[in-house]
Amino acid sequence: MNFLILTLIKAAIVAFVLMTTLAYLQWIERKVIAHIQLRVGPRRVGPHGLLQPLADVIKLLTKEDMLPSHVNKGFYFLAPFIAVFFALIAISVIPFGTEVNLGRIRTAMQLTDLNIGVLFILGLSGMGVYGVALAGWASNNKYALLGGLRSSAQMISYELPMAMAIAAPLLMLNTLSFRELVNAQSGYLFGFIPRWTIFQGPFPQIISFLIFLVAAFAETNRVPFDLPEAENELVAGFHTEYSSMKFASFFMAEYANMVTVSCVATLLFLGGWHPLWPEQYGAKFLPTAIFAAGALLCFYHGFNPARPFDKITLPVAGVVFLGLAAAFMAPVIGPILMPLFWFASKVGIILFLYIWVRATLPRFRYDQLMRFAWTYMFPLAIANLFVTGLLVALSS
Amino acid sequence: MPQLPIPQSPPISWFLILSAILFALGVAGFLFRRNIITVFMSIELMLNAVNLTFVTFSYKIRQIDGHIFSFFVMVVAAAEAAVGLAIILTVFKNRQTLEIDEVSSLKN
Amino acid sequence: MDSILFLIFAAVAVICGLNLVLQKHPITSALSLVGVMASLAVLYLLLGGEFIAMAQLIVYAGAIMVLFIFVIMLLNAGTEQRPRRRLWASYAGVPLLAGVIGLAAYIVQRSLPATESVSFGGFQEGTAKAIGEKLFSVYVLPFEVTSILILIAIVGAIVLARKEVS
Numbered sequence: 053m054n055f056l057i058l059t060l061i062k063a064a065i066v067a068f069v070l071m072t073t074l075a076y077l078q079w080i081e082r083k084v085i086a087h088i089q090l091r092v093g094p095r096r097v098g099p100h101g102l103l104q105p106l107a108d109v110i111k112l113l114t115k116e117d118m119l120p121s122h123v124n125k126g127f128y129f130l131a132p133f134i135a136v137f138f139a140l141i142a143i144s145v146i147p148f149g150t151e152v153n154l155g156r157i158r159t160a161m162q163l164t165d166l167n168i169g170v171l172f173i174l175g176l177s178g179m180g181v182y183g184v185a186l187a188g189w190a191s192n193n194k195y196a197l198l199g200g201l202r203s204s205a206q207m208i209s210y211e212l213p214m215a216m217a218i219a220a221p222l223l224m225l226n227t228l229s230f231r232e233l234v235n236a237q238s239g240y241l242f243g244f245i246p247r248w249t250i251f252q253g254p255f256p257q258i259i260s261f262l263i264f265l266v267a268a269f270a271e272t273n274r275v276p277f278d279l280p281e282a283e284n285e286l287v288a289g290f291h292t293e294y295s296s297m298k299f300a301s302f303f304m305a306e307y308a309n310m311v312t313v314s315c316v317a318t319l320l321f322l323g324g325w326h327p328l329w330p331e332q333y334g335a336k337f338l339p340t341a342i343f344a345a346g347a348l349l350c351f352y353h354g355f356n357p358a359r360p361f362d363k364i365t366l367p368v369a370g371v372v373f374l375g376l377a378a379a380f381m382a383p384v385i386g387p388i389l390m391p392l393f394w395f396a397s398k399v400g401i402i403l404f405l406y407i408w409v410r411a412t413l414p415r416f417r418y419d420q421l422m423r424f425a426w427t428y429m430f431p432l433a434i435a436n437l438f439v440t441g442l443l444v445a446l447s448s
Numbered sequence: 449m450p451q452l453p454i455p456q457s458p459p460i461s462w463f464l465i466l467s468a469i470l471f472a473l474g475v476a477g478f479l480f481r482r483n484i485i486t487v488f489m490s491i492e493l494m495l496n497a498v499n500l501t502f503v504t505f506s507y508k509i510r511q512i513d514g515h516i517f518s519f520f521v522m523v524v525a526a527a528e529a530a531v532g533l534a535i536i537l538t539v540f541k542n543r544q545t546l547e548i549d550e551v552s553s554l555k556n
Numbered sequence: 557m558d559s560i561l562f563l564i565f566a567a568v569a570v571i572c573g574l575n576l577v578l579q580k581h582p583i584t585s586a587l588s589l590v591g592v593m594a595s596l597a598v599l600y601l602l603l604g605g606e607f608i609a610m611a612q613l614i615v616y617a618g619a620i621m622v623l624f625i626f627v628i629m630l631l632n633a634g635t636e637q638r639p640r641r642r643l644w645a646s647y648a649g650v651p652l653l654a655g656v657i658g659l660a661a662y663i664v665q666r667s668l669p670a671t672e673s674v675s676f677g678g679f680q681e682g683t684a685k686a687i688g689e690k691l692f693s694v695y696v697l698p699f700e701v702t703s704i705l706i707l708i709a710i711v712g713a714i715v716l717a718r719k720e721v722s
Contacts, residue, residue: 127583168684171610178618182590185622189583189629201629208622228684457673458562461665463599466566468660470573470592472653477577485582485628489589492620493573496596499612507603507679508672512686515608516695519687522615523702527709529620533627534716540631 062163063144070143074307075105081407088411099365115296120191123293127190132294132301135183139308142176145169146315147231149325149391154384160231161392167229170222173316174215177271181207183305188290200290202418203280207271209425214267216433220260220440221249221320234324244330248323254443259436261321263429265405268313270425272306275410279418314402322398325391339393343377346370463504470497482547484536488529495525558676562602569595580635582628586621593617604679607687 079094079101086093094101119125149161166172181204188200222228225236239247249257270277280290291302318324327335350370357363380386380393416424470493477490499518506514536546543551572591579585593616600609691699 166606168606168610171607171614171684175610175613175618178614178622181618181622182625185625185629186587189625197629201626204622204626208619452560454559454563455673457558457675459665459668459673461661461668462562462566463603463674464664464668465657465661466569466599468664469570469657472657473570473573473577476653481577483582483633485624485631485633486576486585489576489582489585489624492589492616493576493592496593496616499608500596500599503600503603503605503608504674506605507674510679510681512681512690515605515682515687516690518605518608519611519691520695520698520702522611524705526615526620527702527706529623530709530713531716533623534713536627537631537717546631546633 058157058159059163062159066143066163067140070140070308070311073311074304075109077307077311077403078108078303079105080403081410084404084407085411088408099361109300112296112300117296117298120293122192124190124192127186128293129298131183131187131190132298132305133183134186135180135305136301136308138176138180138183139305139312142173142312143308143315145172145230146312146319147234147324148395149388152388161388162231165229165231167227167232169230170218170228170233170316170320173312174211174218177207177214177309178211180305180309183302184290187294187302191290191293193293196290196292199280199292203273203290206273206277206280206418206421206425209422210267210270210277210429213263213425213429213433214271216430216437217260217263217267218316218320220437221257223437223440223444224249224252224255224257230319230324234319234326237323238326240330244333246323246326246328248326249321254447255440257321257440259432260440261317263433263436264317264321265402267429268317269406269409270421272309272313274306274310274406276413276415277421279415279421310403310406311399314399314406317402318395318398324398325395327390327394336390339380339390340377343373343380347373347377460504460508464501467497467500467504470494470500482549484539484546484548484551487548488532488536492525492529495521558602558674561676562599562674565595565598569599582633583625586624586628589624590617590621593621602676603674603682604677605682607682607684 082104083093083101094104097103097107119128144163145166147160147162147165151158151160184207185200185204188197188203191197191200221233225233227233227236237246237248237252241247241251241253245251250261269275273280291299294302327338329335347370350366350373354363354366354370357366380389474490474492474494474497477493478487481487481490499521502514502518502521504514506512506518539551540546545551569592572588572595575588576585576592579588593612597609597612597617600606600612
């Protein structure tokens with residue numbers, strides 16, 4: 053098929069899935085935080101609040117789009133555009149799975165495989181600082197400016213430990229392209245431990261993984277590092293003066309950054325789409341088993357539901373899960389869905405960790421945050437890189 | 449695709465001419481602007497033009513040494529930007545102005 | 557196709573460069589410089605320098621220019637006043653510039669063979685691996701010296717910008 057048309061179709065699919073994921077990530081976050089805090093979360097709009105993101109989108113779109121008179125109009129319009137542009141474009145180098153062969157179409161589940169993919173993501177996270185800094189400046193408001201500068205300084209400070217934590221597994225895997233990184237993590241050690249970077253010799257990259265996660269929390273301005281945009285601190289930080297669609301852009305940029313960083317962590321440290329245990333021990337049946345168990349649970353609770361409308365919604369959910377379980381065993385789409393399942397579940401676990409930490413930890417004060425970056429994480433990242441390099445050089 | 453009166457791939461001289469134009473703009477900004485920070489940014493523009501020349505000639509001789517020179521130029525520009533901006537901050541703290549014409553107490 | 561790509565991004569670079577020199581507020585100049593750097597990064601990709609293109613984005617556009625923008629925001633630099641120029645300078649400046657650049661362009665074009673052109677993919681060794689091999693074997697002394705240079709710059713910047721403890 054023509055390369056251009058195929059790429060356009062892939063880009064449309066990825067964009068659609070990404071937008072839906074961002075919307076429902078917010079739903080998942082609200083539900084998970086609610087259940088951790090022993091309440092229910094949104095449940096009125098649609099069954100179990102499933103249409104809540106749609107309601108939020110309608111609300112944000114129909115809100116009055118104010119343009120305060122004292123702002124710098126050029127930068128005021130440019131800042132959310134920059135933030136969301138660099139956040140969304142990073143998804144174009146992330147591989148989601150293996151090669152796909154559908155009849156005459158033969159393509160990889162990735163928009164483009166740059167052989168400097170890791171550097172591309174680092175560059176984009178550096179450019180994303182501009183959106184925040186310009187938003188704070190353009191608002192012509194001292195709280196917004198302070199919030200913007202603090203947030204940009206935090207993002208830059210944590211880029212350094214993040215880059216060092218990325219460099220350590222690259223020393224072991226010897227490539228900068230994401231697809232080759234995942235291919236270098238295939239296979240099994242001792243027959244049953246997957247050769248993910250966090251298990252691989254000569255130096256299992258567990259410290260790098262932890263440093264990367266903490267730095268990623270700080271890069272995306274999430275709790276416990278979200279002082280610059282906390283509501284009870286600097287009003288709302290750099291997006292104080294923004295309303296309606298521009299505020300939604302910053303929101304979308306934050307969630308897109310979260311998804312990108314989780315994908316990069318999965319690809320670099322958790323082995324991408326490779327399963328957790330070998331195929332001969334039945335890793336192929338795991339998604340079917342999980343979805344079938346979920347369907348049975350839904351059907352069981354559908355017979356004595358806690359709420360009257362659950363008599364309908366729970367069995368419907370059970371049928372959907374059964375359909376998914378059957379799809380994983382289907383001949384043609386089964387092998388396509390398997391790597392997607394593993395990739396999505398690993399990314400989902402990291403996103404759940406993000407949400408879990410948000411519901412649990414208090415936030416750092418700003419000077420504690422910066423001191424933590426420069427006096428703890430940066431030396432630890434350098435020491436980790438040094439030890440990794442030493443062990444790689446000694447073992448080859 | 450309509451046939452435009454330009455060659456299919458750009459000749460190397462075009463890159464060098466672009467580099468010359470950017471360098472000239474950098475020199476013009478350096479000589480004619482009065483804000484210290486804009487003068488400094490014109491210096492960075494000149495360094496970028498030189499980087500483009502290095503990478504172009506590296507393409508011409510099909511060797512990678514030009515890229516390495518360019519890399520070192522970037523590193524030195526980073527160090528220079530850090531120290532230069534610290535100096536600008538100090539000058540602002542002492543003179544409360546950012547115009548280079550007013551920081552002239554050593555003159556005469 | 558490569559020509560059109562070059563012309564678009566060269567035009568963006570020149571327009572952003574003009575913007576840098578002509579704008580009154582430093583922050584617009586700073587963003588124009590970011591635009592120049594980004595379009596130069598694309599031109600480096602055309603010339604096969606993929607590592608240098610990404611290094612330009614990460615180091616120059618992503619770190620140095622953010623430092624510039626911080627300083628501009630912190631110092632609250634306002635728009636600058638334009639001095640009155642002498643009459644002959646403002647009328648002879650631009651044509652003289654155009655004349656000199658035209659002469660340089662003509663000389664450059666005559667001295668290089670016209671058949672040598674840049675096509676995307678003409679230089680395949682701009683990879684990180686090739687740069688790493690050269691950097692740590694032939695150019696290892698400048699590499700170590702620049703790392704000491706950066707250390708000096710960091711110490712200098714901290715000493716210059718710290719608050720006086722009186």
